[in-house]
Amino acid sequence: MSDDFQEFVRQFKALTDIDLSCYNKPQALRRLTAIRQKLRIDSLPELLEALKSDPALLKESVDRLTINVTEFFRDRDYWQVFKDNVAQLAARTLPLRFWSAGCASGEEPYSLAYMLINMLPRSCWVIKASDVSNRALETAREGIYTDKSFKNLTAEETSLIFDAIGNDMYRVKNRLRQCVTFFRHDLLLDAYPRDIDVVLCRNVIIYFTDSAKRTVLSRIAAALKPGGLLFLGGSEQIITPADYGLDRVDVYIYKKL
């Protein structure tokens, strides 16, 4: 099984560019088993053959292996703390460059755009958002969601963020969509942007091996300007932030020294 997994990782990388060897192995194996069971496929070599001959299945498997569940204002309480820290940063320096890394289908950068549009002049900030999954990025660019994504929003916020477009579908308003530029970026492979003031990298590194986590955190820290902020997910504390030139300002928020 271990050899099969290694060979699967090698060939999956050739097919998709995604390096599963940097992901938590037991988690990746569990997801592969779930995919196999759904397709009634007995082994990883057989799954590989199925993926090679079915591009739609390959895309779906990328999504399942990279895990792109998300929602607007995920962990709402932390967003308030985050907003306070962004306000403090904005009092010292403007304009601000934000990067939502691992943005999935866009709910996170659009939440950020809504937060900022109510906080700072539009000319004072830009938001870039990236993900490894092209499929997630397609959804993000379209900005169309069902009300399942709204559970953290009040009715008033929902009406300020979305236009109803029928069939229980809602589109993020133009003025918010225009605030976010999406691009494909693999945190394990690609060069990182520079001179970023605030990185949101939430619920992404949790799926990586410890070694890949360390590399990604070092590279994010290098991408930040001194005094810049890193906003992590609800189960992603950094135990020794000083190792990355970071200081903890709150449980999930770190500042570049």
Ligand SMILES: C[S@@+](CC[C@H](N)C(=O)[O-])C[C@H]1O[C@@H](n2cnc3c(N)ncnc32)[C@H](O)[C@@H]1O
């Ligand atoms: C669970 S979602 C998190 C989405 C959002 N940040 C949030 O907190 O709700 C994880 C996202 O990380 C992306 N991802 C996984 N591996 C990645 C990689 N190597 N580089 C960039 N993004 C990656 C997945 O495609 C997925 O969209």
